[in-house]
Amino acid sequence: MSTGGESSPPLPADPRVRQTRLLVVVLAVSCVVMALVSVWWGTGQLKISPIKAIDTLLDPEGASRLAEVSVDNRLSRVTMAFGVGIALAVAGALLQTLYRNPLASPEITGVTQGSVVAVVCYLVWGPAGAGDAVWVLPVVGSVGGLAAGLLTWAVTRLGGKLDPLRLILTGVLLAGVLGSIVALAIISAEALDQDIVQWTVGSVGTATWERVGILFVGVAIATPIGVAAIPYANSLGLGDDISQGVGLNVNAARSLVLVAAAVLTASAVSLVGGIGFVGLIAPHLVRRYTGADLRRLVPAAALAGAFLVSAADFASRNLRPNDIATHFGVSEEVNPITLPTGVYMAVVGAPFFIHLLRRLP
Amino acid sequence: MNALTETVVSDLRAAAIDAGYDKRKVLHGVDCTAFEGKVTALVGPNGSGKSTLLKVCAGLLAGDAGTVTVCGNDITTMKTREVATRLALLPQGPATPPFMTVRDLVEQGRFARVGPMGMLKRQDHDAVRDAIHLVNLTEFVNRDVDALSGGERQRAWLALALAQETPVLALDEPTTFLDIGHQWEVLELVRRLNDQRGLTVLMVLHDLNHAASFSDHMVVLQQGRVVADGDPWSVLTVDLLRDVFGVEASIVPDPRTERPLIVPHAAAQRQVAD
Numbered sequence: 001m002s003t004g005g006e007s008s009p010p011l012p013a014d015p016r017v018r019q020t021r022l023l024v025v026v027l028a029v030s031c032v033v034m035a036l037v038s039v040w041w042g043t044g045q046l047k048i049s050p051i052k053a054i055d056t057l058l059d060p061e062g063a064s065r066l067a068e069v070s071v072d073n074r075l076s077r078v079t080m081a082f083g084v085g086i087a088l089a090v091a092g093a094l095l096q097t098l099y100r101n102p103l104a105s106p107e108i109t110g111v112t113q114g115s116v117v118a119v120v121c122y123l124v125w126g127p128a129g130a131g132d133a134v135w136v137l138p139v140v141g142s143v144g145g146l147a148a149g150l151l152t153w154a155v156t157r158l159g160g161k162l163d164p165l166r167l168i169l170t171g172v173l174l175a176g177v178l179g180s181i182v183a184l185a186i187i188s189a190e191a192l193d194q195d196i197v198q199w200t201v202g203s204v205g206t207a208t209w210e211r212v213g214i215l216f217v218g219v220a221i222a223t224p225i226g227v228a229a230i231p232y233a234n235s236l237g238l239g240d241d242i243s244q245g246v247g248l249n250v251n252a253a254r255s256l257v258l259v260a261a262a263v264l265t266a267s268a269v270s271l272v273g274g275i276g277f278v279g280l281i282a283p284h285l286v287r288r289y290t291g292a293d294l295r296r297l298v299p300a301a302a303l304a305g306a307f308l309v310s311a312a313d314f315a316s317r318n319l320r321p322n323d324i325a326t327h328f329g330v331s332e333e334v335n336p337i338t339l340p341t342g343v344y345m346a347v348v349g350a351p352f353f354i355h356l357l358r359r360l361p
Numbered sequence: 362m363n364a365l366t367e368t369v370v371s372d373l374r375a376a377a378i379d380a381g382y383d384k385r386k387v388l389h390g391v392d393c394t395a396f397e398g399k400v401t402a403l404v405g406p407n408g409s410g411k412s413t414l415l416k417v418c419a420g421l422l423a424g425d426a427g428t429v430t431v432c433g434n435d436i437t438t439m440k441t442r443e444v445a446t447r448l449a450l451l452p453q454g455p456a457t458p459p460f461m462t463v464r465d466l467v468e469q470g471r472f473a474r475v476g477p478m479g480m481l482k483r484q485d486h487d488a489v490r491d492a493i494h495l496v497n498l499t500e501f502v503n504r505d506v507d508a509l510s511g512g513e514r515q516r517a518w519l520a521l522a523l524a525q526e527t528p529v530l531a532l533d534e535p536t537t538f539l540d541i542g543h544q545w546e547v548l549e550l551v552r553r554l555n556d557q558r559g560l561t562v563l564m565v566l567h568d569l570n571h572a573a574s575f576s577d578h579m580v581v582l583q584q585g586r587v588v589a590d591g592d593p594w595s596v597l598t599v600d601l602l603r604d605v606f607g608v609e610a611s612i613v614p615d616p617r618t619e620r621p622l623i624v625p626h627a628a629a630q631r632q633v634a635d
Contacts, residue, residue, distance in 0.1 A: 008494030011502045014464060100458065231479025235469050237461075241452040244421055246525060247445030247473030291505075292461040293468075295479070 019289045020296040027303035034310045039074045080207035081310040083215045085278055087268040089305025090226055091261040092279025093298050097237040098257045099164040105280035106265040108171040110152040111145040113178035116274040118144020120196055124185040134210045141270025149262035162254050202275025203340030204313045211271055218267025229260040230294045275342045277349025278308050312344040369432050371528035371561050372397045373418055378427035380417045387413045388585045395563035400555050402572035403565045405582035406606055411565040412533055419450040419531050445473035449522035453533040457506040463517045464502045467492055470524030492523035512543030532564035548575045573621045597621045603629045
């Protein structure tokens with residue numbers, strides 16, 4: 001069969017391998033810079049202005065207090081942002097390839113909305129109390145998210161083949177239904193609870209080291225599944241006929257990739273709420289440099305996601321409506337509130353989404 | 362059965378195939394063989410079931426009745442991975458995602474051979490390199506597939522199938538959407554692979570002159586039934602062209618190859634049952 005290697009000339013090196021390496025280094029450095037900037041600079045809710053920060057640093061007692069505040073609050077926030085960004089970006093990259101659709105994102109599996117619904121319903125109608133252990137909400141969110149993902153999968157499977165278009169339609173339908181349940185829960189809540197509202201758009205403002213630990217347990221479970229899913233997702237990206245032709249059991253492979261994406265998504269949204277757009281944008285930001293092959297795309301997209309969410313969180317702490325209003329001298333009328341991370345993600349995400357739509361054939 | 366057979370026959374045999382989609386029956390008791398080391402062309406008018414038969418032969422569609430054996434093994438008893446090491450399929454008009462290079466695409470052909478993590482070993486890289494060389498795309502290996510011309514793109518997809526290193530190759534209308542020069546380029550490549558590597562080829566072709574020029578054996582389908590089967594000269598007759606393809610034509614020997622050449626004159630009077 002084989003003609004032997006000697007007859008065919010060696011292939012020229014792939015420039016995208018080098019580009020990917022460079023991009024990964026640039027993104028990793030950007031993340032580290034973002035982490036440093038987030039921890040040591042900015043006002044945020046804790047009112048540590050740069051000058052005060054320097055003042056405090058000069059005072060030995062103040063330095064330890066500042067370090068405590070910065071490290072415990074801000075570093076845990078940044079770490080949370082990184083974890084969430086990585087999980088959602090990887091899920092997005094897997095799903096865009098799997099669905100053969102550039103507009104695919106973790107939201108269309110139903111997992112995000114499922115998780116938000118479970119948590120919001122638990123907070124409004126459930127036995128939620130101040131004494132709940134720190135792991136209760138993440139578990140409720142994960143169970144809700146995975147249940148919704150499973151429901152999307154099962155409804156599509158019952159109707160026949162697990163083809164991408166049918167999965168997308170089922171996911172969109174389910175997300176719509178779940179979204180209205182969230183609205184119902186919010187309306188029926190006695191008082192407008194800021195926590196619930198923040199949850200629906202997603203915020204890393206609730207980060208503590210304990211919660212970061214829980215997030216990383218989820219990510220630790222999801223990562224091996226995600227890595228195992230990469231070759232399957234790559235192949236499924238070429239269409240069912242090709243995938244089966246090269247030896248995949250198409251339905252089983254697609255289920256594996258969906259499980260990987262669902263667990264990644266659930267581990268993130270069950271801790272910070274329904275943060276959107278990052279899973280959509282991060283893969284697009286890096287794809288033209290890494291190429292479509294997920295072996296290169298996934299690591300770069302993960303870092304891009306980490307950067308995006310940490311940047312959005314940085315913006316949410318330093319670009320508050322009240323600060324902007326103060327700048328224009330109308331501070332009295334503006335509620336000094338910190339908007340959730342998801343709002344800033346959407347501010348960047350929505351125009352990018354329109355840009356994507358414009359470039360589609 | 363093949364426990365006793367010393368040498369495995371590299372052929373593809375479909376026997377008494379009934380198949381269809383949901384309630385619509387497309388194939389009725391079709392027998393079709395792609396003989397070892399030969400090029401077999403599957404022809405027939407639109408909607409005659411050519412592509413459906415190819416799908417059944419490649420295991421993409423389960424038949425309602427009948428058996429398909431690839432290299433002596435029943436396709437329904439084999440794992441998808443095992444089928445993929447014996448038979449490679451190039452479906453009609455496949456599409457690549459954006460930013461996918463020729464190399465990325467062709468590497469996918471090694472799926473059935475690589476480990477569970479998809480790591481390519483030395484022999485996988487060699488197979489990819491050979492396949493890309495065979496289709497003459499070494500220079501284009503780092504180009505994105507969707508930026509290639511139609512002919513180059515079809516050769517890239519063919520390289521994916523070749524990287525599977527299978528004895529049997531199934532092609533569904535490999536010349537669709539190509540201009541005449543690229544059509545011949547792809548068909549000559551298929552012929553050369555058959556000559557040099559002894560590949561058994563089963564391909565659906567639309568153009569009867571392509572089939573006559575490039576195949577050793579032809580199978581003609583009409584409304585899901587085989588109506589003729591044999592070498593091009595015995596299959597292609599004036600009556601068959603009129604009755605099956607609805608065209609009045611003369612058949613003359615190609616002055617260069619002595620193969621049959623169809624020269625159509627007019628559309629035949631259509632029968633009601635079309």
